């Protein structure tokens with residue numbers, strides 16, 4: 375690919391548990407176990423800056439595999455310059471320790487996060503040791519304030535606060551903006567009404583200047599987890615998002631669903647549900663999807 379362009383590559387598309395998910399013996403996950411081609415790693419996005427520097431959003435336990443995909447597809451090269459983390463939940467942070475001396479042995483990766491995430495890092499000995507050892511150097515962002523992940527990378531990140539179960543930290547969606555395009559990365563949210571208020575999804579994305587968006591597609595419908603109280607794990611379902619969106623028309627943003635739970639029928643490209651999303655003009659993310667942003 376052209377080394378002077380800012381581009382983002384989707385590296386992972388699953389909910390925090392990944393697909394197949396540990397402990398699930400049902401047909402959803404048997405399918406992914408018997409054919410590795412169906413398996414998916416937790417959400418992550420790689421971004422290459424206009425100066426060739428490499429940046430990642432989320433640091434999950436599959437970062438090794440994800441970097442392999444990135445390397446084959448778009449020439450990822452060490453060192454990783456920066457990482458940005460939306461919130462503290464499992465799949466978004468459980469690769470941080472891999473950056474340390476037991477595995478990657480990184481030095482001085484700038485870690486961008488919110489104040490509440492930063493204080494959690496300092497309070498968590500297994501993370502704080504990475505700060506003390508110079509593996510990561512955390513830098514706190516302010517909501518709605520754009521920053522350049524590293525000098526001269528040719529793009530900015532704007533953290534947008536988004537309500538999501540906050541037992542450990544707050545949560546932000548991240549808007550990645552280059553000179554020719556902007557992509558919103560929003561893996562988790564509790565509800566559309568809390569995220570966009572009285573606005574519509576289209577108007578809200580337009581107000582952010584996002585022409586593409588990766589949005590929370592955790593569950594297809596609320597009947598997906600029999601026996602689990604869905605109010606404990608609130609996410610707008612994809613069915614609900616589709617109802618709010620209606621069909622895509624000219625000039626609409628390019629919206630792609632990701633962060634899919636293992637139970638989500640959208641993991642199957644041949645499912646009826648997948649066909650419904652495509653027919654309405656929206657997309658389901660896959661690893662390797664590229665967004666040229668500048």
Ligand SMILES: [Zn+2]
Pocket residue numbers: 389390463465466561562633
């Ligand atoms: Zn998540």
Ligand SMILES: [Zn+2]
Pocket residue numbers: 394395398399400401402403404636637
């Ligand atoms: Zn399963």
